Amino acid sequence: MKLLEKSQLGNVKLRNSMAMAAMTRGRADRDGLVGDMTISYYAQRTGAGLLFTEAIRISEEATGSPLTPGIFSPRQIEAWKKVTTAVHDSGGVIIAQLWHTGRLGHSVDRNGRLPIAPSPLPVRGMKHFTSQGLKDYEIPREMTIPEIEQTIRDYGQAAKNAISAGFDGVQLHAANGYLPNQFLAESANQRTDGYGGSIPNRTRFVLEVIQELISAVGSEKVGIKISPFHTYGDMVLDDPAGTYTHLIEELNKLDFAYVELMRRSPYPPSSGDDSINNEIEFFGSKINQTVIANAGYDKDSAEAELKKGIAKLISFGKLYIANPDLAERFEKNVALCEPDRATMYGGGKQGYIDYPLWNG
Numbered sequence: 001m002k003l004l005e006k007s008q009l010g011n012v013k014l015r016n017s018m019a020m021a022a023m024t025r026g027r028a029d030r031d032g033l034v035g036d037m038t039i040s041y042y043a044q045r046t047g048a049g050l051l052f053t054e055a056i057r058i059s060e061e062a063t064g065s066p067l068t069p070g071i072f073s074p075r076q077i078e079a080w081k082k083v084t085t086a087v088h089d090s091g092g093v094i095i096a097q098l099w100h101t102g103r104l105g106h107s108v109d110r111n112g113r114l115p116i117a118p119s120p121l122p123v124r125g126m127k128h129f130t131s132q133g134l135k136d137y138e139i140p141r142e143m144t145i146p147e148i149e150q151t152i153r154d155y156g157q158a159a160k161n162a163i164s165a166g167f168d169g170v171q172l173h174a175a176n177g178y179l180p181n182q183f184l185a186e187s188a189n190q191r192t193d194g195y196g197g198s199i200p201n202r203t204r205f206v207l208e209v210i211q212e213l214i215s216a217v218g219s220e221k222v223g224i225k226i227s228p229f230h231t232y233g234d235m236v237l238d239d240p241a242g243t244y245t246h247l248i249e250e251l252n253k254l255d256f257a258y259v260e261l262m263r264r265s266p267y268p269p270s271s272g273d274d275s276i277n278n279e280i281e282f283f284g285s286k287i288n289q290t291v292i293a294n295a296g297y298d299k300d301s302a303e304a305e306l307k308k309g310i311a312k313l314i315s316f317g318k319l320y321i322a323n324p325d326l327a328e329r330f331e332k333n334v335a336l337c338e339p340d341r342a343t344m345y346g347g348g349k350q351g352y353i354d355y356p357l358w359n360g
Contacts, residue, residue: 177233
């Protein structure tokens with residue numbers, strides 16, 4: 001089975017070709033500190049060749065949702081060290097996903113401050129989960145050029161903090177409607193300066209952040225996650241295929257380790273050219289870096305994807321919530337547990353570290 005074959009990412013050897021995708025779980029405390037539950041959660045899942053963390057806030061300004069972790073304070077770094085030590089002690093590899101939510105936030109969880117974004121355009125058609133329940137999205141404040149430059153530096157510092165905390169690498173979260181994704185989409189970016197308008201201008205922020213990460217921690221430790229046709233967060237692009245093709249062509253000029261490529265949601269609405277029915281083949285074939293295919297895979301479809309030869313790893317999300325020993329279950333052809341949706345995005349141990357292991 002190709003899923004269980006050893007792999008490599010950058011200069012790190014992996015025990016198989018399976019990754020656990022980043023998933024927000026909402027178990028940090030109000031100071032953005034992870035605790036003993038999080039240590040257990042990741043240590044339980046080291047059967048994956050590669051673990052991506054839940055999205056980690058790069059700064060206080062990056063805050064969007066409550067009870068999500070950060071990596072910008074000394075206490076947060078020390079808390080993550082316990083996680084990486086536990087993962088490494090179990091023979092695992094773990095990468096920190098770096099996160100700025102941009103307009104996907106609310107002032108009630110930001111000490112009264114409005115979220116910032118490329119342009120003052122609110123998210124339409126959905127509500128935001130806050131510490132005070134669901135609320136309409138606010139009109140964000142447009143970022144100034146100095147704020148954009150500071151945010152890029154914040155990414156670099158967060159990357160350095162992640163390596164100090166023992167992570168094996170970092171991933172720029174440029175998918176799912178968050179800040180880097182917002183710069184790419186006309187529905188969030190109507191700027192008329194060098195960060196808006198043309199496709200080269202709208203891709204500029206992402207490229208500058210990647211360059212900052214490479215400079216901060218080295219090319220072998222850097223990757224990016226993109227979601228070309230995924231519309232979460234009201235991401236509407238006039239030409240998604242053209243925008244992401246240009247982005248990939250520019251990323252190809254840079255030396256870094258991998259691109260995690262997320263497929264579109266099978267549920268409407270979707271964005272993109274309907275004639276392109278396979279993003280992994282269309283975009284993945286253009287990518288020079290190692291391709292990690294993501295979203296909606298099961299054992300059979302993941303195996304088939306690897307056999308095509310474009311993707312070298314497959315990342316699984318919800319399957320890893322309820323099956324910490326997913327690789328072993330695939331190997332032994334054991335039935336999978338179903339995740340409890342009520343506990344996916346917050347709570348305590350239930351639905352987090354109490355899913356049973358297969359005992360063969």
